[in-house]
Amino acid sequence: xxxxxxxxxxxxxxxxxxxxxxxxxxxxxxxxxxxxxxxxxxxxxxxxxxxxxxxxxxxxxxxxxxxxxxxxxxxxxxxxxxxxxxxxxxxxxxxxxxxxxxxxxxxxxxxxxxxxxxxxxxxxxxxxxxxxxxxxxxxxxxxxxxxxxxxxxxxxxxxxxxxxxxxxxxxxxxxxxxxxxxxxxxxxxxxxxxxxxxxxxxxxxxxxxxxxxxxxxxxxxxxxxxxxxxxxxxxxxxxxxxxxxxxxxxxxxxxxxxxxxxxxxxxxxxxxxxxxxxxxxxxxxxxxxxxxx
Amino acid sequence: xxxxxxxxxxxxxxxxxxxxxxxxxxxxxxxxxxxxxxxxxxxxxxxxxxxxxxxxxxxxxxxxxxxxxxxxxxxxxxxxxxxxxxxxxxxxxxxxxxxxxxxxxxxxxxxxxxxxxxxxxxxxxxxxxxxxxxxxxxxxxxxxxxxxxxxxxxxxxxxxxxxxxxxxxxxxxxxxxxxxxxxxxxxxxxxxxxxxxxxxxxxxxxxxxxxxxxxxxxxxxxxxxxxxxxxxxxx
Numbered sequence: 384x385x386x387x388x389x390x391x392x393x394x395x396x397x398x399x400x401x402x403x404x405x406x407x408x409x410x411x412x413x414x415x416x417x418x419x420x421x422x423x424x425x426x427x428x429x430x431x432x433x434x435x436x437x438x439x440x441x442x443x444x445x446x447x448x449x450x451x452x453x454x455x456x457x458x459x460x461x462x463x464x465x466x467x468x469x470x471x472x473x474x475x476x477x478x479x480x481x482x483x484x485x486x487x488x489x490x491x492x493x494x495x496x497x498x499x500x501x502x503x504x505x506x507x508x509x510x511x512x513x514x515x516x517x518x519x520x521x522x523x524x525x526x527x528x529x530x531x532x533x534x535x536x537x538x539x540x541x542x543x544x545x546x547x548x549x550x551x552x553x554x555x556x557x558x559x560x561x562x563x564x565x566x567x568x569x570x571x572x573x574x575x576x577x578x579x580x581x582x583x584x585x586x587x588x589x590x591x592x593x594x595x596x597x598x599x600x601x602x603x604x605x606x607x608x609x610x611x612x613x614x615x616x617x618x619x620x621x622x623x624x625x626x627x628x629x630x631x632x633x634x635x636x637x638x639x640x641x642x643x644x645x646x647x648x649x650x651x652x653x654x655x656x657x658x659x660x661x662x663x664x665x666x667x668x669x670x671x672x673x674x675x676x
Numbered sequence: 677x678x679x680x681x682x683x684x685x686x687x688x689x690x691x692x693x694x695x696x697x698x699x700x701x702x703x704x705x706x707x708x709x710x711x712x713x714x715x716x717x718x719x720x721x722x723x724x725x726x727x728x729x730x731x732x733x734x735x736x737x738x739x740x741x742x743x744x745x746x747x748x749x750x751x752x753x754x755x756x757x758x759x760x761x762x763x764x765x766x767x768x769x770x771x772x773x774x775x776x777x778x779x780x781x782x783x784x785x786x787x788x789x790x791x792x793x794x795x796x797x798x799x800x801x802x803x804x805x806x807x808x809x810x811x812x813x814x815x816x817x818x819x820x821x822x823x824x825x826x827x828x829x830x831x832x833x834x835x836x837x838x839x840x841x842x843x844x845x846x847x848x849x850x851x852x853x854x855x856x857x858x859x860x861x862x863x864x865x866x867x868x869x870x871x872x873x874x875x876x877x878x879x880x881x882x883x884x885x886x887x888x889x890x891x892x893x894x895x896x897x898x899x900x901x902x903x904x905x906x907x908x909x910x911x
Contacts (some may be wrong), residue, residue: 409736414859416758489857562768564756572729572747573824574773575780625759 395534404637407607408629415612423608427601433476435512438519477593602652610659617670687737690727715881743828746821756806763801769820791819811842829861
């Protein structure tokens with residue numbers, strides 16, 4: 384297949400993956416140092432459960448609540464209406480997950496057992512909702528496998544716009560968020576509003592996960608939120624270096640994952656995770672050499 | 677010690693929600709004064725510090741004076757997972773809110789170097805803070821506080837988890853910083869014999885009240901009794 388043909392057919396999927404690769408490691412870096420890295424796995428799964436639940440109740444919804452006056456089958460054939468509807472469900476799932484994680488405890492990081500339970504319940508619900516959904520089963524399957532090659536340019540616009548907003552929030556509030564994560568008491572003494580910053584942080588993670596989970600799939604998010612920051616922490620010597628290296632590794636992993644996906648004909652999501660994971664052994668070796676925590 | 681107090685609490689009740697933890701607190705701190713705070717765990721030392729820093733408004737009584745304050749966290753509370761260099765850590769002390777649309781700025785490089793010079797840690801400025809010893813990290817946190825040129829320094833157990841030599845060095849450093857710049861400082865510590873040799877007055881926080889005495893008046897035995905757990909005899 385020639386490059387122009389690949390770009391014509393898979394351009395939206397390629398651009399969406401690269402956009403996610405630029406932003407998710409930056410958000411994941413903060414998740415990681417706040418000892419909340421497992422949130423990067425749990426939240427996309429909870430968002431996926433929300434999306435699957437959206438498919439499961441779609442017939443009921445179109446009948447009783449209404450979706451632009453469409454029937455269920457018309458809604459499934461209307462990508463824009465369906466995307467907006469599913470986005471609402473992905474956000475609802477993410478908000479529920481964030482609320483639960485918030486309740487489990489922010490500063491110390493949630494108890495891993497509770498996180499594991501949340502992940503297990505979300506996985507089970509996703510499967511059950513997919514099985515009971517009268518329509519959209521194949522889309523849920525594709526989302527869970529990380530098959531995102533059917534994305535259109537409208538989806539890329541939604542992803543790009545949302546992630547641009549998150550990037551702006553990170554640029555504006557990044558310094559405060561790093562400080563409040565490291566030393567919340569000092570942040571308060573210096574005059575920063577901890578509660579407001581926590582809300583901004585939750586919103587930022589919520590947008591990243593809900594949109595990303597729906598459009599590029601939870602598997603890609605698992606890889607990009609968790610693996611690049613873990614590797615970058617072993618290599619970087621400063622805060623700025625940590626963020627830059629995490630984004631570079633995420634981007635390299637996404638490019639490698641795209642290449643692997645085309646070359647081996649694998650789903651894109653798992654290919655990105657495998658490509659990102661390839662950087663871990665040398666990073667760990669470097670961290671071991673430097674005796675890092 | 678000269679001039680008007682930097683901060684003064686009169687008949688203050690301090691607590692959370694509507695529940696007071698400490699009542700009838702009468703306490704003032706003058707420029708150039710170093711005040712020690714002792715008491716058993718859970719007695720309300722942190723509540724007193726939060727009241728002095730202005731993070732808690734008195735439920736009753738008054739608080740006057742709003743000095744520019746800096747807080748020195750216990751070094752053990754910092755998570756070594758953060759990949760900060762010592763210079764980046766110190767620069768954080770300069771961050772201040774600048775309105776909704778403007779990013780806070782960290783302290784400038786010259787200010788960071790000057791603060792690190794005060795604590796004799798310039799050579800470590802590029803090292804990850806997680807590689808410092810306990811005493812060095814405590815001095816780095818002191819530099820982070822100094823970078824904001826505070827009038828009031830509040831230190832939460834700065835000698836906890838550091839070797840005796842470093843503890844002496846930290847307390848001597850704080851004494852010098854207070855004396856030279858006419859700052860006020862408040863130190864919470866369980867290291868009583870060491871604390872008593874550096875501070876003028878000591879605030880004993882116990883049984884919901886704060887009692888003030890000079891270190892000479894009390895002596896080490898009474899100080900040790902003051903921090904004994906509840907149920908055991910107090911000073």
